[in-house]
Structures are given as C-alpha cells and as structure tokens.
Amino acid sequence: MTELDLGIPAARTAPEGMPTASPEAEAAVLGACLTATAAYDPVADAARVLASGDWAQPANETVWDVIVRLHGTGRPTGVPAVEAELRRTGDLARAGGIVRLSQLTQEACPATQTAHYAEIVHGYAGLRRYQEALVRGMQTARQADPFTVPDAIAAHQAELEALTADAADEGDTFGRFGDHLDEEIDALAVPLEAAAVTGLTDLDALMKMAPGELIVVAGRPAMGKSALTLGIAVANARTGRPTLVHSLEMGRREVTQRIVSARSRVAFHHLRGGAATMEEGDWDRLDRYTPDLKTLPLWMDYSTKVSPARVRSRIKSLVRETGRAPLVVVDYLQLMQTDQRSSRQTPYEKATEISRELKLLAKDTGSVVIALAQLNRGSEHRTDKIPQVSDLRDSGALEQDADAVILIHREDAYDPYSPRAGETDLIVGKHRNGPCAKITVGHQFHYSRIVDMAKV
Template identity: 70%
Template sequence: MTSTDAAVVTASPEAEAAVLGACLMATPARDSVADAARIVADGEWSVPAHDLVWLAITRLHGAGRPTGLPMVESELRRAGDLERAGGMLALSQLAQAACGSGDVEHYAGLVHGYAALRRYQSALVRGMQGARQTDPLAVPEAIAAHQAELEHLTGAGQDSDELYGRFGDHLDAHLDSLAKSVSAAAVTGLTDLDALMKLMPGQMIVVAARPAMGKSALALGIATANAATGAPTLVHSLEMGRAEVSNRILAARARVAFHHLRDGVDSMTQDDWDRLDQHAPALRSLPLWMDYNVTISPARIRSRIKSIVRETGRAPLVVVDYLQLMQTDQRSARQSPYERVTEISRELKILASDTGSTLIALAQLNRGPEQRADKRPQVSDLRDSGALEQDADAIILLHREDYYENESSRAGETDLIVAKHRNGPTATVTVAHQFHYSRLRDMAQT
C-alpha cells in the first residue's frame, strides 16, 4: 500500500486519554483542566466516552470542585453517563495514561488540531454534496457559501487569546485612545441623524417600516451620500432592479421628477436632460457598487465586501434592501420564516463585526402600527423574528403621519424614530420627504 492509499488519520485517542488522565490527576498547584480548556472545546473529542468524561470534568471544575477520579465517577453516575463512559475501569485506564502536567497544552493542541481536521474534511464533503445538488445558475452563490464556511474554520479559535485577559492590561491603551478624535465610519447625509448616531465599524443598523414609508429612498440616499464622501459603499437591492434603482438615484441627485425618468423620453424636458448631464459625471465616479441579484445570502455579501476591500483598502458601508428577502447559506426548505430571519440576522451581525463594515439592513414591519390610534411603529412590530431587535446596534423606524391622515398638518414630513441605540441616546429625527424626487432631506434644505 502506498502512502497515498493509506487512510488519513483524523484523531488521536492516545492524546485524548493523556489530556483527560492529566485532568483526573490535577492538583491545586497545577490546574491541568484550565490548561486544557483554553485549547479544547466541547465536542472536539473523537471518542464519545471521552466527550462524556470531559463534560463531567468541566462541570466539576466550573463549580470549584476537585476533578479527581472519585469525583468524576460520582458526577458521571449522577448524570446517568457512567456506563456510557466505560465505567470505573475506563476512568482508571485514563488516569494511567495521563501525561505530565507540563505536557497538557501540547496534547490538548493535538486534540484540537485533529478536531479541526475533521471539521475541514466534513466541510469538503458538504462542498462536494452541494456541488452535486447545485443549480447551474446558482454556482456563484454555492461557491460563496462554501468559501464562507472554510473562512469560518480558518478563523475559529484563533483570536481567543487576544480577546481574553485582565481588564487592566488594556486600560492604559484605551485611555490613550480617548485622547484621539473618533471619526464615523460612514455618514447618512442627514445632519440631525448624523449628529445623533455616529456610524462605526462592525455595527448593524436595522431600518424598518411599513410599505410606502420611504425605506428605499432613505437607504439609497444614505448610500449615495456616503459614496459622495469618497467612502466605498455597497448596495444589495433584492426588491428593485437596475433600471428602477438608477432612476431613483438620478431623480434624487439631479432633482429630476421620478415619473419623468420612469416614463422616458416622452416625459423628459430639456431642463431634465440638462440636470442629468450636469450630475452624471459625479455619479459615474462614485465608489458605489450595486448588486441586483435576488438570491443574496450572507456568504455572498461577505464575498462582495472582500472584493471591495481588495480594491479600495477600506471596508464599505453595506446596504441590504431588504432583509426578509435574503436567503440563508443553508438554504433549507424546512426552515420557517422565523428561523430563516433569525439565522440571517445573526450572520449579518457576525459579518459586520468580522469585516469591519457598517451594515444597514432594511426590514418590513408587521401590521401592528395599523392597529394603533397614532399608527406609530414600535420595535415589537419587526416581522418574523425577535432576533433583529437583539442583534441590531440601532433600529430606525420610519413613520409618516400624512400617509394615514390626508389633512395632517405635517404633510411632507417623515419621522425617523431611533428606537434602539446601543451606543447613544434614542430620539426622533424629523426630515422632509420629496418622493417626486425619491429622496429624504434635512428640513432646513427643503
């Protein structure tokens, strides 16, 4: 048998026994359990009995109790796992296989490494299975999902030591950072909203409303205003195609009536053409990327962000219009809308944190506002998942009084209700809507 024919080794029961044995022999002077726990995670043991023993050891250790052989046997018996763990004989054999206390981290590294290898192989198997089942028109999305899974494996556990330590170890560096000016990672283009909220890297902002409140107008306005500062910006438009988005941006920036652009040459005036000619050069040069694919998943967004970072050296502001139309990377037909939105919400928050992007996700509200006398939306109206409220760093709800009251004294006004703001105050910012130009503007600019 050649070396290429030999089966790939994906586990070391001997290394696992050495680590567990050292934990069974741990003393107050040398805490082998803590040394192993810094490296090995639950579920990384290849032998099921070893996993049961480890869980019993960590339960005892977490409660401040000894992890010697008698205590572990008692804990396994209490949990009903002693027989499945091999009984007292198996525990005695583990104790005999113990490595020295100074070698625990080495053997624990082997256990963790083999577990990572098994995850890697499983990911490759899933990739092959996905390739066999993928629609030919969805190959880019399947590749992006597989890349995201592999990237997750690459980064798993690598930053744990950097993110762990005594509070005081980093306090001086943090105090020094407070003496420096902190610039926003992105701008909305609305003066009062930018004053209230400083958009920072890693944030996920949810903008939610009932239909016809102006979510898309707000999102495209933020995207173009941010890009106009020279900052890279990425928009995923799942609801509107290229022509409609282009018309909306042109209408907002050039102040050409949206319905003129929609109806085409028969409705266009010479003034319209002059305005378009005046603003087109600036729009062409914007660092604004658009994705009109209707099959967007978190993995595809991550792939787009990486591409922009390679080109510009900066993480972009990302706008998703809108979240409930997205697909999950798993694409399970058995997922309920609640489960799907919950998964997407969590993945988008992780994506923003991992890439350093500021992410604005639009979302639909349920019919809750229509049931209230004042029609004002609330965070509890977010449709399909409470995870959006939990994961979002800020939530902005849009409300138009004149939509519900024809004779309203606030005609032309939109309230941007900052209902959640993890890093600052909540408040309501009032702006003017000019939907004939498909835009929202500061009140002072109307």
C-alpha cells in the first residue's frame, strides 16, 4: 500500500532521501480554501492546525497569508478576491500568478478533508524545524571549545525542548469556552496551595505564587534584593519544595555565609572575618542551626555565564530528580547572557529577549521564576525617592512579561536618622493576579536577612 492509498500525498525529499515537504498536501489545502462555499468553510479548519512558517514554498505562504487576511475580515476567499488582493499588494507574481491560482483550485481536496491535509503540512513543517535544529546543533558543536561545551549542549537541548513543547500544546490550546467550565468551577472548591512561598507572612497572604509565573524583584543597589531573595529561597526549601538559585553576582563563599548568617543569627561580619572575629557563642549557634541546611532541597548554580537555556536545563534536571517544578531565583537578570550571544545586541534587546525567555520557560516548565533586576536612577531624582515600575532598567519588556513586580525601598538608605530605620517597604507595583500593595518588613543586614516586622 502506498502513501497515496493512505491519503498521504508524496513528500518532497532532500538529496539524502529525507522528506522535507509535501507539495501535494499544500496545494490541496490552498485549493480547498480557494474554492470555499457558503455551505462549508475550510479556512477555519486549516487555520486551527497551521502555524506561521509551515509552508515549504514561499509562493504558498504568500497565498495563505492573503486567504487568512480576507477570511479575517469576512470577505470571500475565492480566486477573484485573492487575485485582486495580491494585485493590490504587488505580490501576484510572487504567488505564481493567476495561472498558479487556477492550478491550485484543480488540486483542491474535498472541503471536509482540509484539516487532514493541513495536519500533513504542519507535520512536515515540524520535521523541517527538527532537521534545522539538528543542523544548528552540529554547527554549534564544531564551533564549541572545551570550556563552552555545557552551554552549547544546554542551548541545543532548550531548542529541542521548545519544539517538543509546541507539539505537546497543539491539542489543548483551542476549544469552546464552555467545554472546561464545569471543571474549572469544581476546582474552586479545592483550597489553592501556592507553588512557592516567601516566608514573609503578609507577602504570602497577598501573593499566591502559581506555576508559570515570572516575578521581578527590583531595586537600586544595596537595597537588600539578594538578602530578600536568598531568604525566600531558604524559606521555600524548608517547606520541602525544590528550589534553585542562580547566583551570577556572588560566589559560593559569600552566598554560603549569607545563608548561614541569616539562619543561625551569627553576625555576617563575624563570618566574613573568620576565626579572628568569631565569638564562642557564634560557634554554638552554628552547631545548633546549620545541620538542617545540609538536607534542604536547595540547589545552587554559581556560574557567571547563565542563559535562559541553562536555566531551562537545570529545571529539567530537578524535575527529573524531584518530580516537582522548582522555585527558581536568578540574581540578577541584567547579568545573564542571551542564547544568541550576539555582540551586536543592545542592552535593551538583550534584556527584552531574556525577559521573554524567562517567562516562556516558567510557563513551559511550571516553575515560579523570581528574577532580580536593577532600577535606573529615576527614583533618585524624586523627593521621596520611592521607586516606580517604570524605573526598571534597560527594557519595558520586564514590566510587560512579569506577572508581579516587587520594588524594594528603604528610607534609611537615604536618611540614616529616619524614624523608619530598620524598615523595608516591599512595593508590589504590578500584580497580574491580585491587588497591588505596600508591605513593610524589617531588615537585619548584620544577619543578612529580611524578616516579618513581628520578628524584628
């Protein structure tokens, strides 16, 4: 039995014999759309299956774009209407001319089979993307040096996982609203458990962090961003939830000392000075409080070369090991590399790409991602020095992609004699899934930690 007997048009093959496209299936879909009738509209069936760039032949892509545009405005998609639109845009020759449009109508499949042939077109497009990804992987492998092999593998793995995610999502992204309504209403009866916790009572009450969320924590230098997020990481891990921290700014020793100081309440400067500054009571507290840190589901990555692909790879490893998506902390976003690693990228383009990729990987993996970010000097020029979401540095995409933005502000950073010395304001300036608010917590930087006011 041949492919044609099975209803699968013959595929165009590469010189090596690998299939790359099916011209017959592409013609069948376009022909059906060009001969649509009022009784049956095949354009909608095809559009539910096909994605941008699925067409192997540029001429077919041009014709399809016009069909979709006409259909979207409620206009006919027959040959006369498509020809007129192509003439208006100057694309008739690129589409193959009127002769090609006429040929397509002769190769049309029955309208009821349009979705079937569209799936063939889409399937071959996925195969081409897979082949292209493999070729790029080989090119990257040839250019890699012994020091960049892990990053090259992570980037290639992320690309393949993105293709897999696209294929997995195809069946669950479109449907009638009411089909899942009862299921969603029934889910309301089950108490919502946050995917991650911060360890700060008021902040946890305000924000029920859900899988797939990107949360940006931003502030001017020395406001306590790292103290806040390391505290969140440890508090989350102490509940048994897997937690991953990418520390691009601080090395292993500094991060370790900060976490140990916060947990054991041994002064940070004592730990920094070593045995010369440690007191007898400090050693007792270390013996009492640090053993439980060894067993926490807390993973650290101290590499200074972190890209979204590397974060995605680490998340996948933890999911395989623990069976759960982790809370991910990235300290901080502006120090990350892009997967493109182009020297021509501006800071704006770099931050925009990283922001978008972090949001996508959070959604794809079901992780909560907390990304630290620097603010520009906008708040320095205000009388009250209070930061705003618009102060996010390098890219407006951070504000757009984030599900929540937490701004850190301390009055005593500008006025050491402020009556609010020791207090930190966490300003939730954007909250896609809840209200915005200002939460006051206490900072104890001699212990490198931020805590509820009740514990100050």
